[in-house]
Amino acid sequence: MRRLALVLLLPLAFGACNQAADVVGAVAGGGAALTSGNPALAIGVGIGVRTVTAAGIRYVVRIRQGAAQDEVAAVIGSLAPGEVRRWRIRHTIPLGNEAGEVRLVREIDNALAPCREALFSVEDEGERQWFLATACRQGETWKWAAAEPAVPRWGSLQ
Numbered sequence: 001m002r003r004l005a006l007v008l009l010l011p012l013a014f015g016a017c018n019q020a021a022d023v024v025g026a027v028a029g030g031g032a033a034l035t036s037g038n039p040a041l042a043i044g045v046g047i048g049v050r051t052v053t054a055a056g057i058r059y060v061v062r063i064r065q066g067a068a069q070d071e072v073a074a075v076i077g078s079l080a081p082g083e084v085r086r087w088r089i090r091h092t093i094p095l096g097n098e099a100g101e102v103r104l105v106r107e108i109d110n111a112l113a114p115c116r117e118a119l120f121s122v123e124d125e126g127e128r129q130w131f132l133a134t135a136c137r138q139g140e141t142w143k144w145a146a147a148e149p150a151v152p153r154w155g156s157l158q
Contacts, residue, residue, distance in 0.1 A: 025050025026050075029042045068098055071087055072133060084103045086100070100121035100123050101128075105119055113137050116134070117134050
């Protein structure tokens with residue numbers, strides 16, 4: 001069972017999240033074909049395992065994205081206008097740890113909740129990219145409200 005888990009998780013260790021579900025489904029389908037000799041069963045197993053693996057990967061990515069967004073939002077909430085502060089996220093599994101800087105641009109008063117707009121950077125291999133984010137107060141904490149540009153341009157934080 002441990003070997004099977006290792007085979008299923010191996011693609012994730014190499015950062016191939018986009019292809020991990022396909023690889024795991026193919027391996028499971030191939031294993032089912034070898035053990036059963038029934039191609040229909042093998043296809044069903046492969047598709048089922050691929051679907052479950054893809055859903056699991058999406059869930060983990062959403063949790064990690066949420067943690068990074070919460071960290072940036074917390075820093076936005078703690079800043080005074082014009083102040084600059086560093087942010088950093090450290091995940092339990094140290095893949096995708098991010099860091100950067102947050103600059104509060106303006107405060108937005110509205111009837112629903114106080115919000116703040118800030119520039120934040122994401123540092124990757126010595127390069128820094130800047131993005132715009134909005135965080136709003138939700139009870140005692142600050143939560144991510146909106147961000148530009150969209151995911152394909154700046155990674156997995158949105």
